[in-house]
Amino acid sequence: MKTYGYGKQNITEDDIQAVVETLKSPYLTCGPKVKEFEQAICDYTGTKYCVAVNSATSGLHIAMMAAGVGVNNEVITSPMTFLASANCARFCGADVKFADIEKDTANINPDEIKKHISQKTKAVVPVHFAGQSCDMEGVNRALPTDRKIYIIEDAAHAIGSDYKDTKVGSCKYSDMTVFSFHPVKTITTCEGGAVTTNDEELYKKLCAFRAHGMHKDGDMTNDWRYEMRELGYNYRMTDVQAALGVSQLKRLDQFKKRRREIVDFYNKNLGLPHLIEKDFSNACFHLYPILVKDRKKFYFDARKAGLNLQVHYIPVHTQPYYQEQGYKWGDYPNAEEYYNHCISLPLYPDLTDNDLQEIIRRIKEII
Numbered sequence: 001m002k003t004y005g006y007g008k009q010n011i012t013e014d015d016i017q018a019v020v021e022t023l024k025s026p027y028l029t030c031g032p033k034v035k036e037f038e039q040a041i042c043d044y045t046g047t048k049y050c051v052a053v054n055s056a057t058s059g060l061h062i063a064m065m066a067a068g069v070g071v072n073n074e075v076i077t078s079p080m081t082f083l084a085s086a087n088c089a090r091f092c093g094a095d096v097k098f099a100d101i102e103k104d105t106a107n108i109n110p111d112e113i114k115k116h117i118s119q120k121t122k123a124v125v126p127v128h129f130a131g132q133s134c135d136m137e138g139v140n141r142a143l144p145t146d147r148k149i150y151i152i153e154d155a156a157h158a159i160g161s162d163y164k165d166t167k168v169g170s171c172k173y174s175d176m177t178v179f180s181f182h183p184v185k186t187i188t189t190c191e192g193g194a195v196t197t198n199d200e201e202l203y204k205k206l207c208a209f210r211a212h213g214m215h216k217d218g219d220m221t222n223d224w225r226y227e228m229r230e231l232g233y234n235y236r237m238t239d240v241q242a243a244l245g246v247s248q249l250k251r252l253d254q255f256k257k258r259r260r261e262i263v264d265f266y267n268k269n270l271g272l273p274h275l276i277e278k279d280f281s282n283a284c285f286h287l288y289p290i291l292v293k294d295r296k297k298f299y300f301d302a303r304k305a306g307l308n309l310q311v312h313y314i315p316v317h318t319q320p321y322y323q324e325q326g327y328k329w330g331d332y333p334n335a336e337e338y339y340n341h342c343i344s345l346p347l348y349p350d351l352t353d354n355d356l357q358e359i360i361r362r363i364k365e366i367i
């Protein structure tokens with residue numbers, strides 16, 4: 001029996017060729033392919049600056065650092081996300097405040113953000129769940145106007161997506177946007193991520209934090225000297241990965257088209273409760289979650305039927321680590337209710353129409 005997971009990378013001969021060529025080139029890292037990938041992301045998203053990194057987790061971390069998040073600060077994010085959206089605040093010693101989700105999109109609710117803003121709030125991390133952009137104008141309206149609170153978009157799910165007349169990553173409604181190129185995401189560099197911004201100061205900080213806090217400027221550019229001016233990390237992406245990224249990015253619009261076809265197909269042919277796409281969104285869907293009554297039974301029945309599905313996500317505030325920070329079940333009812341019923345169906349461009357018929361047949365047998 002053919003089995004299906006919920007997501008799968010798409011690798012072509014061109015991708016392989018691009019990787020092989022870079023392996024044979026003088027630069028395996030810190031070379032021209034990283035710059036080329038960064039420029040390609042800028043061109044695609046319509047943003048000024050891009051910093052490629054070795055994961056979205058690293059990207060979120062240096063974005064927090066560039067925003068100046070530190071101890072005695074608070075960062076607001078969604079409880080319905082992968083751990084990294086919250087952990088990045090903890091890396092910097094800040095406290096995490098969660099803001100509950102909207103039931104129909106599973107995205108963070110701007111009104112809930114407003115409730116959790118305090119004098120300590122330094123940044124907000126909206127997560128574009130399943131690929132659909134958050135209500136970014138709503139997020140902006142939720143913030144006070146008398147002081148700066150950074151908006152850092154966690155767009156790990158959302159490369160290729162549009163919000164109104166902008167690409168996610170354009171940073172028209174935010175300070176920075178973070179993408180992930182893990183193989184389950186829409187395009188991949190094996191592991192990898194990127195941060196986009198239009199702000200030159202933030203860009204310079206991101207570059208430094210990616211590489212040990214090292215700077216090389218002024219008359220230092222002509223000799224061996226460099227200066228470490230702050231504490232940074234080694235979060236660099238390799239040229240081999242960037243070469244794969246450049247090649248993958250060329251197919252992003254094709255992936256988006258097929259992903260939307262699959263979502264339309266499920267919407268029409270399954271008749272099960274699913275997330276709603278808002279008018280402001282034109283998503284490159286990363287996930288297709290449905291809501292089922294008995295999720296546990298559905299999960300194990302699906303496995304027996306060759307469907308290896310996944311649950312996105314266990315609400316972050318219920319993790320033992322965050323319970324130690326004072327959170328408990330019951331704190332974010334919408335996220336918890338969503339979690340109790342959600343399960344993500346197969347969604348990736350390699351699925352053929354026959355595959356989709358077969359998946360639907362199996363689901364209808366077990367539902």
Ligand SMILES: *Cc1c(COP(=O)(O)O)cnc(C)c1O
Pocket residue numbers: 054055056057058081082084085127154156157179180181182191192193
């Ligand atoms: C995958 C994911 C991340 C982390 O991405 P990595 O590249 O694996 O570090 C962060 N946030 C969300 C919402 C994700 O889905």
